[in-house]
Amino acid sequence: MATPAGWAAGRLYEEVLAVSTLRFLGAAGTVTGSRFLIESGRQRILVDCGMYQGDAALRRRNWRPFPVDPTSIDAVVITHAHLDHIGLLPRIAREGYRGPVYCSPHTAQLARIVLTDAAHLQEEDARYAVRHRYSRHDPPLPLYTHTDAARSLELLRPTPFGTPVSIGGEMTATLHRAGHILGSACVAIDTGSDGTVLFSGDLGRTDHPLLRPPGPPPAADQIVIESTYGNRRHPLSDLAAEAALINSALQRGGSVLIPCFAIDRTEILLVRLAEMISAGMLPPVPVHVDSPMALAALEVYRQAARDRSPELRPAILNAATDPFDPGELHLARTVEESARLNHPRQPCIILSAAGMATGGRVVHHLLAQLPDPRNLVLLPGYQVPGTRGANLLAGATAIKAYGQYVPVRAQVVGLGEFSAHADADAVLTWLSLAPAAPATCFVVHGEPDASATLAHRIRQQLDWCTVVPREDERVTIRPGHDPGRANEIDTDHPGNLSGQLTRPQARP
Template sequence: MTTSLRFLGAAGTVTGSRFLIDSDGRRLLVDCGMYQGDAALRRRNWQPFPVEPTSVDAIAVSHAHLDHIGLLPLLSRAGFTGPVYCSEQTARLAAIVLRDAAHLQEEDARYAARHGYSRHDPALPLYTHVDAERCLDLLRPVPFGKPVAVGGDLSVTLSRAGHILGSACVTVTTGVDGTVVFSGDLGRIDHPLLEPPDPPPPADQIVVESTYGDRLHPRADPDRVARVIRAALDRGGTVLVPCFAVDRTEILLVRLREMMAAGMLPRVPVYVDSPMALATLEVYRQAVRDRSPELRPAVLDSARDPFDPGELRLAHGIDESARLNRPGLPCIVLSAAGMATGGRVVHHLIAQLPDPRNLVLLPGYQVPGTRGSRLLSGATAIKAYGRYVPVRAEVLGVGEFSAHADADGILDWLRRSPGEPHTCFVVHGEPAASAALADRVRTDLGWNAVTPHDGERVSVYR
């Protein structure tokens, strides 16, 4: 077997994206993601990497979400010193995301040590800010559409994926053995900020995500969303939105601006309370100023700041954040993390969930086992920082804010391929979602489609 592909993560689960190409003595890793979700998944992050990190020549990452880049600091600490290829915007966002992740893990470890509920003695972070800074030195931004030589016959080319700013599909050319296209996370064609994904290039094998592989996004219903938010504001409550700092915060600000401008919502203060979200917001604003070709013309040509609903307030410090636990007036608070796994939003949930006047709006996919998933499933209490908090606030999931392509969107992207691959590998989804998408690929496109197992190795061939 001259060239092989191994599935080292995101097989049988929706997180931990990691795929290894071995070709003629060269080794390329595509994505280096962290596992998120229940305790069994998170424990995988502490396991030794499946191959010796010093044996990896280079890494190519699709985008700056933790389930695609979150273990880069660990690999770097374990001896990887090669280049990490990514888009320019991914490099900017990765610096924000990984520094924040390291900070939160150090904070959580200190909190666990003080309160004695860690499994480790002493409580340890998965990695530290020193580890994060070390791996950031390895980032090598490359432009979309320009092949980059990895070594030997291996090369990498990035194309737009339209999921978040900087997100990319990764094409790996192996020379005589053929080409593998990795979708990364695909965006929606109706993303309010970003241009849609580029079509896939010719490929011998395609590795495609299936986060929403068994479902369709609900038709956008801003009237329904506005009614629920307005009702909570009218009863004097806080609307708390656990949201991903990267892209989701910006989408929500754009949508809130539209609803307030149309009179669907009253003009109330809208707080962004997350250091990572504030830094990310500045990256998006800079992309608007630079007229990035990733952004839609309507966003670039807006006469006003597209991210300001009119009463935008940025919570920079801990004291400002603490006041938002009980803000004392109707308002909307956007705070990371998107699945309520950590960060300032957990403190807000502890303070606000017991009050039935409040609304918790969950605007995206919730990995099973996360606090967000338990809230969405109707939990009457959730555990946070070693204690149970009663859930009396209204909880609502809103799928139309997702930045992922749904099943139809993924199929449409695959359908734009210039030819049929030998195999379409369906990954990065819960088992039911991956199986459903693989079945549709076989039925609708007539392609050979499989759902690989974790650790499985397959041949790459023309």
């Protein structure tokens, strides 16, 4: 557990070594909790400040003391606006962080939506737990509040793609288009004399229906690459099969409930449903979007299209009508409108957040609709182990929410082709476009098997030095591409001055 004394020792440790280091504070050994710390001289830069999501053991990590003193951080750079990359910004703001938070302009817009909504949901869940007495904590408290979220949002500093910005000392940060969600970026941190570290963030798909694909990676001495789909390939999209699945549920008088991420996934699904209906694959049917965050994000995407954002594909920019309207689009803005969707009066399609059914209005819809075998629950994209979405895909016969269990009788189907992450083949292709091999490639942001599989493929296909780092591991940042140079520091006790540099071994 971190302590103020440990924070001070960590800073002293860095100054004694007089080298730049990279520390993996999160997203190592798991998909979520993206947090990486660069220390160079007296500067501390945090790349991403994400929450852990998934099972209870992972979520409890969000309550641990922050690994370093937030007041010692000089700047934060954010890759994109998903909670597992920005969800603890309010926490460090509450604990005294007052520095800048650099991100792309669209990420700044979406972060305001995401963090405000996250604070609201946490406060609501705490109040619900008090009323229904299902929490083991007395009293139940939110991880952070609206006030904390508002304080963190004041720190946002929108930064355009491709423009280096000074972030302290010799260091600069440059954002490059990642194509994952609107505003998503790969982040290159140039430490000056010690070299450059490139963070992929969440890398988008080359066939994303709304966004232009990621640009090629810039030159870097170290690359930190995500591995969410590191052991998988995306299935080919099959509009006809998807439409048949939805039609079957509608014809038996059921509703189609789609838990989906409020940002990007909702927009993708609306465009896909519009294609199906215009092609006659689906009958005109009411399509409800039920998530305050999704509605706000939808307006950001619509405005980006009106502004002809270069992040969007020409097909979206040049659409003759609103590409996000399937024809009978209904936006559920109030709690009363949402409650009526628990038991729809006619067959319909409901898109509701959150995407892994971890919270939000979709949980109430699941409790109401899972017991009815006429209904269909579609789970598009990756489901973190331990979430309700993952449990449903694994064949759970009952799920628990708000202190109660309900039986699962509805049809449950996963649709992996809707993921906004690059799959393993696409990640390898993107890495192969790097101008030169990095000294080290670090594989993060994946389940253990996915990370290990991707690391093996990178070693085999690109012949790069590739490592799956441990949580809280620290490595040195060195310029150049000398494979004989050691770059690992013993971090069994991070911040302890007894840590030793690993000596390079003679090569045969």
